Amino acid sequence: MHGVTRNSLIPRELRQQIRTGAIQGQTSGMAPGFVQANLAILPKDWADDFLAFCHVNPKSCPVIGMTQPGDPFLPLLGEEIDLRSDLPGYYVWENGVRVQETTDVSSLWRDDLVGFAIGCSFSFEHALMDAGIRLRHIEEGRNVAIFRSNIPCAPAGRFQGPMVVSMRSMTPADAIRAIQICTRFPNVHGAPVHFGDPAAIGIADLNKPDYGDVVEIRPGEVPVFWACGVTPQAVLQTSKPPFCITHAPGSMLITDLRISEISLF
Amino acid sequence: MHGVTRNSLIPRELRQQIRTGAIQGQTSGMAPGFVQANLAILPKDWADDFLAFCHVNPKSCPVIGMTQPGDPFLPLLGEEIDLRSDLPGYYVWENGVRVQETTDVSSLWRDDLVGFAIGCSFSFEHALMDAGIRLRHIEEGRNVAIFRSNIPCAPAGRFQGPMVVSMRSMTPADAIRAIQICTRFPNVHGAPVHFGDPAAIGIADLNKPDYGDVVEIRPGEVPVFWACGVTPQAVLQTSKPPFCITHAPGSMLITDLRISEISLF
Structure with missing residues (x-):
């Protein structure tokens, strides 16, 4: 390069x-x-x-x-x-x-x-980092962790299925700021759909993502979940x-x- | 009446x-x-x-x-x-x-x-309820639960002390919406400062508020904490x-x- x-x-x-x-x-x-x-x-x-x-x-x-x-x-x-x-x-x-x-x-x-x-x-990750929010998967050169949730999508025609979500781990204070920042960008998934207990949205094990890479959750952090554009793949299946x-x-x-x-x- | x-x-x-x-x-x-x-x-x-x-x-x-x-x-x-x-x-x-x-x-x-x-x-509580977010203390006719945190205020002149916070309990999805709504109102404390683990901001027991009333936290909910205007009282002490x-x-x-x-x- x-x-x-x-x-x-x-x-x-x-x-x-x-x-x-x-x-x-x-x-x-x-x-x-x-x-x-x-x-x-x-x-x-x-x-x-x-x-x-x-x-x-x-x-x-x-x-x-x-x-x-x-x-x-x-x-x-x-x-x-x-x-x-x-x-x-x-x-x-x-x-x-x-x-x-x-x-x-x-x-x-x-x-x-x-x-x-x-x-x-991925589009808003730079905006998050620009606000001082550290994104572990980027620092480690990895993909985000991606999971099939049990949140149902609204069906349409022949398509139905679960929402797929991406996960980023951060402190609650950073999560609040991330929610504010991502609210500005609805065309790239906008604000998160969930934070905290993964079982509440049907995710059994954060160490076993359905797609992408495992991302560590450190003490004092919570997993934050965004709707993900891998959803069509789960729906197509x-x-x-x-x-x-x-x-x-x-x-x-x-x-x-x-x-x-x-x-x- | x-x-x-x-x-x-x-x-x-x-x-x-x-x-x-x-x-x-x-x-x-x-x-x-x-x-x-x-x-x-x-x-x-x-x-x-x-x-x-x-x-x-x-x-x-x-x-x-x-x-x-x-x-x-x-x-x-x-x-x-x-x-x-x-x-x-x-x-x-x-x-x-x-x-x-x-x-x-x-x-x-x-x-x-x-x-x-x-x-x-209290100013934004109607806006939250208008968005379908239920506020237990209002439904029960009580005051919010208010706690002294260990978040230090910035000192100025002879004044210094800890931030006091109000707590409302809700689902993560409602908390995300509440963060969006409250962001619009910085003059009445704006977005929360913390959610989840109370010990992370120095609160030992959510059932023992320093001011206000006890508010129940039900399964699937998380406590959400806003900066509170009782802070001056902690600082005056x-x-x-x-x-x-x-x-x-x-x-x-x-x-x-x-x-x-x-x-x-």
């Missing part, structure tokens, strides 16, 4: 390196101040139901971009964004079963596919569309949109 | 009944939507230090009104407000020791006394001015100011 850290690269340069495979893995902590997005790609005959599902579940599935059928580009989020190659990792699903993990889905593209970009909580593509958890689309552009106030 | 509940009386009528003694005790739940205030009255030669103390402790001591020396009126908070008689209960202090509890301090008034009205968290007057905890000044007028956004 010739003395340039990944964090100082602008989104376009990061996407170029992701496209070539020079950058792989999860994107937490990259491009601070820019919006990152989850991805769901569905055939047109499932896309309408999915949009309806997102509409009634804005906390977990805030849609910030959507393509026309067969169009893999999202110019409103970044001039040259190509959803087929610009994320570091993809999951391919058939009938609700994950059949492939890959770094490029160009060979799988079809004329009837519709891409959805869904706001990701239940609803079983014949074919779809998602991002691999933590491997997000880095957009040109600044977090300050989507701040509510 | 001839079919009129206290809650439907406007602030001026409530103050009139308080002045005559027809209404006594604590004011939580009265005049929903109007700002309530804590009271501190000090001799002029201590008032400057006290204002400095409030200035550096805006979370616990947000000054919303201040009189000229010898003047007991606060027309900006209510045309005919008389600080000597318009609160249901007063404490009188000498050298940091409480020497009297009374419902009228007119006979104690002096030409050098300066009155401070400090925003009270430490700093020992020769003479001062405060409200009795929970017996507040009900002002004509609407909570919507002081909302930050």
